[in-house]
Amino acid sequence: MKKTTKFALGAVALIAVSAGVAGVTSYAILQSKDTKNASFYEEFQTATPAKYAAFDTSKMQPVDLTQAAESSLNSVVHIMAIQRSKTKVIQTQPDIFDFFFGDGRGRQQQVQTPEQKGFGSGVIISKDGYIVTNNHVIDDADEISVKLHDGREMKGRVIGTDATTDLALVKIEGDDFPAIPVGDSDALKVGEWVLAVGNPFNLGSTVTAGVVSAKARGLGANQVESFIQTDAAINQGNSGGALVNAKGELVGINAMLVSPTGAYSGYGFAIPTSIMTKVVTDLKQYGTVQRALLGIGGRDMGREEFPEEIRKEQKELGIGYGVQVVEVQEEGSAAGILKVNDVIIAIDGEKVETMASLQGILAKKRPGDKVKVKVFRDKKDQEFTITLKNAQGNTKVVKKADMELLGAAFREVPAELKRQLNLGYGVQVTGVSDGRMADSGIRKGFIILKANGKQLRTVQDLEDVMKAASQSPDQVLFMTGVYPSGKRANYAVDLAQN
Numbered sequence: 001m002k003k004t005t006k007f008a009l010g011a012v013a014l015i016a017v018s019a020g021v022a023g024v025t026s027y028a029i030l031q032s033k034d035t036k037n038a039s040f041y042e043e044f045q046t047a048t049p050a051k052y053a054a055f056d057t058s059k060m061q062p063v064d065l066t067q068a069a070e071s072s073l074n075s076v077v078h079i080m081a082i083q084r085s086k087t088k089v090i091q092t093q094p095d096i097f098d099f100f101f102g103d104g105r106g107r108q109q110q111v112q113t114p115e116q117k118g119f120g121s122g123v124i125i126s127k128d129g130y131i132v133t134n135n136h137v138i139d140d141a142d143e144i145s146v147k148l149h150d151g152r153e154m155k156g157r158v159i160g161t162d163a164t165t166d167l168a169l170v171k172i173e174g175d176d177f178p179a180i181p182v183g184d185s186d187a188l189k190v191g192e193w194v195l196a197v198g199n200p201f202n203l204g205s206t207v208t209a210g211v212v213s214a215k216a217r218g219l220g221a222n223q224v225e226s227f228i229q230t231d232a233a234i235n236q237g238n239s240g241g242a243l244v245n246a247k248g249e250l251v252g253i254n255a256m257l258v259s260p261t262g263a264y265s266g267y268g269f270a271i272p273t274s275i276m277t278k279v280v281t282d283l284k285q286y287g288t289v290q291r292a293l294l295g296i297g298g299r300d301m302g303r304e305e306f307p308e309e310i311r312k313e314q315k316e317l318g319i320g321y322g323v324q325v326v327e328v329q330e331e332g333s334a335a336g337i338l339k340v341n342d343v344i345i346a347i348d349g350e351k352v353e354t355m356a357s358l359q360g361i362l363a364k365k366r367p368g369d370k371v372k373v374k375v376f377r378d379k380k381d382q383e384f385t386i387t388l389k390n391a392q393g394n395t396k397v398v399k400k401a402d403m404e405l406l407g408a409a410f411r412e413v414p415a416e417l418k419r420q421l422n423l424g425y426g427v428q429v430t431g432v433s434d435g436r437m438a439d440s441g442i443r444k445g446f447i448i449l450k451a452n453g454k455q456l457r458t459v460q461d462l463e464d465v466m467k468a469a470s471q472s473p474d475q476v477l478f479m480t481g482v483y484p485s486g487k488r489a490n491y492a493v494d495l496a497q498n
Contacts, residue, residue, distance in 0.1 A: 037366060040182070040277035043284050044126035047179040049249055063193045068248035069207045074149045075124045075180035075250075076242050078199045079133055079156070079170070081141035083116040121198035121241035122146065122170060123250060125280070127179045129172040132280055133240030134255050134271075135161045138168050146172050149205055160283030160400070164223040164291070165275060165363065166255055168240075169283045180242060183249025185228065185272035188212050196232035196254055196268060198241025208233040213267060218356030221256055224291075226360025227269035228252045234268030243270040252276075275363045282366075287400035288471070292365040292388035294373075295332020298323040300354045301343060319343050319376045321353045331393045337384050338375065345381070346374040362388070368395035392473050392496075399497045401470030403463055406493070407435015410459045413447055421482065425449065427456045440491045448481040470495045 040046075120137030124130070131146065138144055144156035159169040188194075189212065196208045210232030217227040228243060234257050243252030252270030259266070282289045302311075302320050314324060322343040328334055338344075344352050348371050352358045365371065367390040374383045390398055403410075409431040413423060426447040432438050448456050451465040469477045477493040 037290075038281060038285055040281045043281045044130055045128050045179070046126055047181045049181040049183060049247075063246045065193065065195055065209055065246060068244055068246055069195055069197070071248040072180055072195065072197050072242055072244045072250075073205050073207065074178040076149065076197045076199075076205060077122045077124060077131060078147040078202075078204065079120045079122045079131075079137055079240060080145040080147070081118045081120070081138050082143040082145065083113075083118075083140070084142045085115045086113045119199065119202045119237050120239040121237065121254070123240070123242045123253065124177050124179050125182060125250070127175065127177055129174050129177050130159070130280070130284070131156065131170040131172065132253055132276060133168050133170060134253065135163050135166045135168045137240045138170065139163070144170060146170070149178075160280075160287050162279050162283065162289045164289070165225070165271060165279050166222050167253065167271060167276060167279045167283075169280045180244070180250045181248065182273055182277065183245055183247065183251045185251045185274045188215065188228065188245065188251055188272075190214060193246050194228075194230055194232055194251065195244040196230065196234050196238060196241065196270075197244055198234070198238035198254060200233075200235035200237040202237055215272075216354065216357035216360050217269060218354060218359070219256065219258075219269065224275075224359050224363050226272060226275065226356045226363065227256070228272050230268055230270065231266065232268060238268070272360065275360060278364050278366075286397060288398055290366045290398060291390060292362055292367050292369060293333060293391060294358075294362060294386070295329040295334045295389065296325050296338060296344075297327030297329070298325050298344065298355060298358070300324075313341075317341060317343055317376070318379045319345070321345065322376065323352055323355055323358050325375075333386050333389045334373075337386055338373070339377065342375040342377050344373060344375050347371050367398075391471060392475060398471065401466060401495050401497070403466070405435060405495065405497070406437045406466070407433045408437040408442070410462060412458055417447075417484065421447070421484070421486065423447070423449070423482075425455050425457045426481065427459055427462050436493050436495065440493045442479070442491055442493075443483075445484050446481055446489065447483070448479050450480045452478050466495065 120133060122131040122133035125132050138158060145153060146156040147153045154172040156170040156172050159171050161168040192212045194210060194212055198206060200206050210230050212228060213231050214229040217229045218225055219227060230243065234254050238254045241254045242250050243254055245251050250273055252272050253276055254268060254270045256269040279289055301314055301322050301324055322345040325338055325340055325342045328338055328340060344358060346352055347361045350361055365388055367388055369388050371386055371388060372383055373386050374381055389395055408429050410427050411430050413426040413428045426449050429442060429444055429446045432442060432444050448462065450456065451462060452469055454465050456462050466477055469475060475496040477495055479491045479493060482488045
């Protein structure tokens with residue numbers, strides 16, 4: 001089943017370039033509880049970056065990309081994400097007979113979903129089998145199959161995912177895999193030649209060439225993004241594949257294309273390795289990304305599509321680039337330091353021109369990092385040192401919350417019990433041991449109807465809400481439900497981990 005994400009850009013569609021599967025369960029495995037912040041190169045057995053003595057871009061000679069293509073092909077894999085057949089209970093829309101002879105809510109019907117397969121690409125980044133791909137390639141997959149360039153097929157397991165940046169880390173078992181050297185995406189220059197390597201349309205290994213068209217591009221596709229834009233042809237199936245420079249180094253993970261038709265017609269977009277290395281290192285070490293937030297709401301300066309009153313307000317600020325601060329969050333990193341209508345123009349000496357470039361810089365930081373923020377205030381430059389915090393408003397390591405933290409077992413409510421209690425949905429607690437559920441007073445048999453306001457129909461629904469809650473500032477799971485006796489109850493489950 002093709003899985004796409006579309007965003008209207010005039011007559012242009014923004015498409016996640018994979019044929020992914022949806023509606024199934026993924027499993028993230030926490031690899032390490034060590035709280036020491038390791039670098040990417042300490043965490044992964046990377047290949048040695050390529051060095052060519054004769055390589056000199058200043059000479060502006062035609063670039064020979066054959067060596068870069070040959071070496072990178074071996075590091076790019078084909079990924080098949082499999083959604084197994086499942087029995088689902090759906091609620092039908094009520095008809096006139098339901099209103100007169102039923103409860104007016106429609107009827108429940110069991111349906112069998114067919115097995116579905118989606119395809120994408122991935123890049124081997126370490127000799128011991130760690131692979132980077134896009135989150136949307138393997139999102140909710142029951143099974144992942146990885147095919148190497150030499151024809152070997154292996155099972156892959158998900159180490160961690162990050163929907164915010166659309167990245168995922170997968171592991172295959174073995175050693176001495178052809179890892180690609182990881183280059184510095186910050187060093188890329190507009191106009192520089194790059195290769196896009198992947199498996200478009202499920203055809204197998206394919207290489208296309210183009211130039212870097214722009215950097216720090218924001219598309220509104222992900223919560224955090226600072227894309228490399230290229231005119232190297234990227235099509236469906238290229239998702240998770242490699243963007244490679246002329247030295248054969250990985251500089252980006254191909255993720256999106258802009259197209260009015262769904263196929264390549266101009267530009268593709270890749271997640272830079274400056275973001276990728278931080279994200280996958282966190283996924284390997286903590287199971288979740290340690291995300292640093294500045295704690296402000298902002299908007300680009302000088303956008304023509306802004307209403308006239310905003311453009312007039314920005315003109316009075318006296319600068320034509322940067323990020324205008326429109327909100328300073330209480331208890332956030334910038335509270336008491338930055339002010340509304342400050343214009344952020346640099347962080348740690350790196351120029352900030354747009355929200356996308358600001359996100360790209362912050363995506364490389366961790367909570368606890370101190371950054372120097374230069375702002376334009378009262379028509380002059382001022383610089384402040386700010387300690388970055390996480391979404392919880394502190395600098396502690398955020399650990400991945402899994403179902404084991406709850407200390408309970410669950411099942412979908414059986415049809416007979418739903419009929420007896422006149423319920424349309426719910427997840428039942430079938431056992432409680434030591435854990436957060438017991439600490440909150442929840443007993444065996446409790447039927448959770450809603451968690452943090454979301455109706456629960458499957459155990460996966462509960463897991464999804466719990467994961468989202470564990471990353472929220474409150475880190476609390478509010479549950480409402482009923483016991484088989486008919487007694488209703490409400491609980492607050494603390495998900496914070498010391």
